[in-house]
Amino acid sequence: MDLRIQRSVVSNLRNRPKAIESGPFVAGLDPETTNPFINYASPVPGVPITAADVADLVTAFTAAGRKPRLEYVVSCAPELENLLIAAGFTVEERNQYLICTPQTLSANPVPDGLTLAEPTTDPDRAAVVATQNEAFGGLADDRPEVAVARIRRTQERGGIVIGARTAAGEWVGGGQTSPPNDGLSEVAGIAVREPFRRRGLGGAITAEIARRFFERGGEIAWLEASGDDSWRVYERVGFVPAGNRLYISRQV
Structure with a gap:
């Protein structure tokens, strides 16, 4: 693996x-x-x-x-x-990275009042990016239009982008996969705005992304958890530990 x-x-x-x-x-x-x-x-x-x-x-x-x-x-x-x-x-x-297969994936209900959908216009993509920036703090040099173009390219190359929105049309969460390669795809950017957290939305987004990836022929979805809370979320929808990765850099 x-x-x-x-x-x-x-x-x-x-x-x-x-x-x-x-x-x-x-x-x-x-x-x-x-x-x-x-x-x-x-x-x-x-x-x-x-x-x-x-x-x-x-x-x-x-x-x-x-x-x-x-x-x-x-x-x-x-x-x-x-x-x-x-x-x-x-x-x-x-x-540690975790993996999920069609056999281990568990459904996670979408919280009442919310729906999951793929953003298909640039304004919708921008709204999903905004939820991720709010959750992760964003980076000043990553301009919204640049992030939107990157999301669009991901979709064009077969990656999956899912957002969560209210009945009023407000986007409140999102996430995506990398374009598939050799039957694998990385799930990343799972984000939920603060007022909508602790209701199972992060797990629902993750499970829906994986489900659509497997529906399109994917074999293994993988991701990394940023802390104990997210680790538990991912394990509940069927991700299990599989290996170790290193992030390392040098100041210029």
Whole structure:
């Protein structure tokens, strides 16, 4: 499973607006934003990595005006962390990732008064993005129109975007998957506005995203939980721990 997840991550990075191949790494960059959670690299599984390769990757990030940053499945490059630390990188997070299959997925009821739908216009996409920015704090350099264009590209390439809205049409939550690759897709950006939390909406959004992904032929949905509360939400809808990922970066 680790290998499939890592290969899927690398393949999706190659489809970013500006993809850079640097030795054993693929960096997926977006010229429209300096958001470090959008601009990062990951190692190609099975390719040897040297200190010189790390130095070249730093140079590539610097030339692009981006913060050197990596996300990857630890077991697919066990020697990499020490090389990065020696090059001045600092660990941001160590996370377990969780997976869900059609067999483990559990339905989660949508709270009364709310419905789930895919945003199909840019104003609706912008409203879903706004719910995510409100929940996660957003980043000043990630302009709304840039985020909307990214969401639209995700949908055009087969990714799923789901928003929650009230009967009055107010969007109050959302989330999405990455475009599918090798039967896998990452679920990310699950967000609910504060007044609508603790009613099961986050779980309902997650379950609906996974259901639609499996309905379209997907095999494995995966994600990372940001804390105990979200971990419990994801486990209730059928996600189980499967491996470890590392987030690591270097100040420029």
